[in-house]
Structures are given as structure tokens and as C-alpha cells.
Amino acid sequence: MTTSRIATALSLLGGLFIIYVGINYLIVPETTAAGFGLPAVPEGDAVAFLNLKGVRDVVSGLVILGLLATKQRFALGVAMLATSLTPFGDMATVLSWHGSTATALGVHGFTAVLVALAGVLLLREGRVTATDRRLVTA
DSSP, X not given: OOHHHHHHHHHHHHHHHHHHHHHHHHHSHHHHHTTSXXXXXXXXXXXXXXXXXXXXXXXXXXXXXXXXXXXXHHHHHHHHHHHTHXXXXXXXXXXXXXXXXXXXXXXXXHHHHHHHHHHHHHHHHHHXXXXXXXXXXX
């Protein structure tokens, strides 16, 4: 499997997965929040914040899928690197609020690494293509 296919698969799966998570935050926010890794789940009117997270997750996934569908691979690489900061921030938040270390590292940390890897592969792909073009024209 080529690095291009790996980057595409990681981007596609990442985009679809975060949309799925976002939809769950919109439909069953309290249930979904319980698996985030924090020691407490918002209750009452505070549950509205979980809907905000759901909307942002869906939009993040749509950006990834949109860039992938329009074959904007360099822009997708930049977006994936920037997006990798979200699960990294989630991991840091869970750890700083004394939540589940296993969830912080195993879910959020692992996700951050995979998203960043996709971004690096996509950016590297663009650089290799530019180098190949120079070799062909030389």
C-alpha cells in the first residue's frame, strides 16, 4: 500500500469517525460524554455545551471530507496537521482534570498521532510530486 493510499484512508476514516462522534454528541450527549475520559459529565443546562462540541466535530469532519473530495491534498495535509491539535488538546484536558489516563492516551493521544501522521504523509506527497516534476523537466 502506497503512502498516498495510507494518507487517503487515514483522512477518510478520520473524517467519517469525527462526524459519527459529532452526531452522537447531538443525539445522545450525556451518553457520549461519559466515554470522553473526564471525571464528570455536564448535567442540566450545561449539556448544551456537548451539543456545541457535536456541531464542531461534524464541521471538522466535513472540512476533511470536502478537501479530500476536491483533491486538495496539500490543503488537506495542512488541515490534518492543524486538526491534530484538537485530540492533543483533548488529551491534555483529560489529564489536567484528573480524568482517565488510559482514555487520554489511548483514545485522544492515539488519535492525535494518526491525524498528524496523515497530515505529514499528505504534505510529503506534495513535496515528492514537485520533485518528480523537476526531474522530468530537467
